[in-house]
Amino acid sequence: MLKKPVYLDYHATTPVDPEVMRTMLPYFTENFGNAASKSHEYGWTAEAAVERARGMIARLIGATDKEIIFTSGATESDNLAVTGAARMYREKGNHIITSAIEHKAVLDSCHALEREGFEITYLGVDKYGQVSPEDVKKAITQRTILASIMAANNEIGTINPVAAIGRVCKEAGVIFHTDAVQGVGKMPIDVEKMGIDLLSLSAHKIYGPKGVGALYVRRKNPRVRLVPIIHGGGHERGMRSGTLNVPGIVGFGKACEILQRVMTEEIRRMQHLRDMLWDGIRTQLEDVYLNGHPDERLPNSLNVSFAYVEGESLMMGMKDIAVSSGSACTSASLEPSYVLKAIGVDEDLAHTSIRFSVGRFTDEEEIRYVVKKVVDTVNKLRELSPLYEMAKQGIDIKNVQWTGHHH
Amino acid sequence: MYSKKLMDICENPSNVGTLDKDSPDVGTGMVGSPECGDVMKLQIMIDRATRVIKDVKFKTFGCGSAIASTSLMTDWVKGKSIEDALKFTNAEVVKELELPAIKIHCSILAEDALRAAVEDYYKKNPDMRPAVSALGG
Numbered sequence: 427m428l429k430k431p432v433y434l435d436y437h438a439t440t441p442v443d444p445e446v447m448r449t450m451l452p453y454f455t456e457n458f459g460n461a462a463s464k465s466h467e468y469g470w471t472a473e474a475a476v477e478r479a480r481g482m483i484a485r486l487i488g489a490t491d492k493e494i495i496f497t498s499g500a501t502e503s504d505n506l507a508v509t510g511a512a513r514m515y516r517e518k519g520n521h522i523i524t525s526a527i528e529h530k531a532v533l534d535s536c537h538a539l540e541r542e543g544f545e546i547t548y549l550g551v552d553k554y555g556q557v558s559p560e561d562v563k564k565a566i567t568q569r570t571i572l573a574s575i576m577a578a579n580n581e582i583g584t585i586n587p588v589a590a591i592g593r594v595c596k597e598a599g600v601i602f603h604t605d606a607v608q609g610v611g612k613m614p615i616d617v618e619k620m621g622i623d624l625l626s627l628s629a630h631k632i633y634g635p636k637g638v639g640a641l642y643v644r645r646k647n648p649r650v651r652l653v654p655i656i657h658g659g660g661h662e663r664g665m666r667s668g669t670l671n672v673p674g675i676v677g678f679g680k681a682c683e684i685l686q687r688v689m690t691e692e693i694r695r696m697q698h699l700r701d702m703l704w705d706g707i708r709t710q711l712e713d714v715y716l717n718g719h720p721d722e723r724l725p726n727s728l729n730v731s732f733a734y735v736e737g738e739s740l741m742m743g744m745k746d747i748a749v750s751s752g753s754a755c756t757s758a759s760l761e762p763s764y765v766l767k768a769i770g771v772d773e774d775l776a777h778t779s780i781r782f783s784v785g786r787f788t789d790e791e792e793i794r795y796v797v798k799k800v801v802d803t804v805n806k807l808r809e810l811s812p813l814y815e816m817a818k819q820g821i822d823i824k825n826v827q828w829t830g831h832h833h
Numbered sequence: 834m835y836s837k838k839l840m841d842i843c844e845n846p847s848n849v850g851t852l853d854k855d856s857p858d859v860g861t862g863m864v865g866s867p868e869c870g871d872v873m874k875l876q877i878m879i880d881r882a883t884r885v886i887k888d889v890k891f892k893t894f895g896c897g898s899a900i901a902s903t904s905l906m907t908d909w910v911k912g913k914s915i916e917d918a919l920k921f922t923n924a925e926v927v928k929e930l931e932l933p934a935i936k937i938h939c940s941i942l943a944e945d946a947l948r949a950a951v952e953d954y955y956k957k958n959p960d961m962r963p964a965v966s967a968l969g970g
Contacts, residue, residue: 734894735894736870736871736894736895736896736899738896738897739843739895739896739897739899739900742835742840742843742896742897743843753870753896762870772868773867773868773870774867774868774870777867777868777870809849810846810849810892810893810894810900811892811893811894812863812872812873812874812892812893812894813867813872813894814894815851815874815892823867828865828866828867828868828872829863829864829865829866829945829949
């Protein structure tokens with residue numbers, strides 16, 4: 427029996443792996459100590475567990491233990507990286523480079539910095555969603571202190587040429603931050619080989635708990651310093667005060683340890699399921715379009731526009747599948763996805779997009795079910811769609827004089 | 834966020850389909866735009882003698898509330914005279930479907946579609962158009 431709704435929204439969050447859960451449990455109860463308590467056994471046990479976890483996280487991305495700073499999640503990591511570096515190096519310059527399709531945690535930090543007098547360049551991306559290292563290079567000026575470019579995009583899964591961007595930044599002496607929340611565990615990441623100075627990651631995207639994240643902060647070549655955004659007891663080398671979330675951190679560490687073990691095989695497996703989903707959809711439906719890079723894309727990611735069918739109504743029609751949509755109607759702002767807009771997806775098609783993301787617990791039976799459900803629902807809704815009818819009659823909807831309206 | 838009634842209508846909308854837009858008895862209204870994410874096409878077939886809407890069909894590209902709003906409106910106007918049908922307002926849809934504030938524009942669009950269909954019918958049949966004062970009433 428299939429468990430419903432079938433979960434295909436692993437980009438949004440993932441269930442905690444049972445092994446992770448088991449590892450965490452004692453740290454809620456018997457090993458409840460504060461990792462900052464240096465005077466007794468409870469504190470030492472907690473601290474040792476935190477340090478083990480720190481090591482596991484560091485190993486997954488090719489860093490050293492001391493370069494990992496724990497946070498409340500990737501939003502905080504992005505905020506700390508961008509804001510903290512900007513304020514630290516403000517005397518050196520006030521220019522920051524980022525891309526138009528970064529996560530809001532980066533974009534909104536940049537907007538806030540603009541109000542503090544920083545100048546931000548928002549680089550465009552190509553039709554697949556990639557930032558060109560050449561564009562980064564061209565954007566760098568004497569005043570540039572930081573570039574923040576994501577490893578892989580959360581909506582379309584496109585992977586950026588991170589190593590090449592890292593090289594460009596290194597040559598120019600610009601600090602390079604990458605939001606690797608979606609990339610970790612789904613693509614090889616090595617902060618040394620890729621020239622990364624700051625890297626954000628999150629536990630709940632990799633089968634760890636919610637409410638814990640980390641920021642990698644390079645300690646040499648160069649040693650990166652940050653102005654903290656949370657003040658207090660001076661935890662985490664002064665960069666992030668606050669009592670550590672020990673059970674969360676323990677789970678985060680375990681999640682990374684598991685990934686290190688299973689990642690190669692898991693990538694292959696997810697890619698197989700993802701391709702099976704896409705093949706099923708595109709062979710049975712006409713006028714479906716893949717959003718994102720055809721190859722340089724996260725192995726679990728599939729963003730599709732189903733022409734003539736609005737995304738929210740499609741999701742309603744397949745309530746027993748948990749996915750997300752780039753449609754305006756699902757957002758509070760009624761604006762379609764800024765990511766799809768940035769890669770040049772026409773607005774009418776942006777309204778029809780659905781993001782599927784598979785993961786560790788997805789299986790073939792689920793994919794077969796989803797393919798059938800998607801095909802049936804799209805066909806049903808196309809029968810209901812005036813746009814589909816017009817397309818069948820050979821009318822190009824782009825040439826129609828629409829009345830437009832309230833938005 | 835949606836009421837059960839809205840979900841049920843989306844599952845099984847009534848009066849989906851197409852009437853012959855070239856027929857003199859049929860008025861067609863198409864409102865919205867694909868860029869905005871909603872397009873509604875509404876067609877009404879009028880009985881000349883009684884001015885009654887004998888048949889009504891719609892197709893909607895849009896979110897669940899847009900589909901449900903149009904479906905509900907077609908149920909409402911079917912069998913009514915043009916004049917009675919035009920008494921329909923989006924407020925009825927909002928109430929009946931318990932539309933959240935952010936979706937009220939969907940119900941307005943349904944009302945616009947009806948008015949556009951009636952207008953199209955009058956264009957084809959100028960003799961059926963009531964005197965201005967009657968419309969204003």
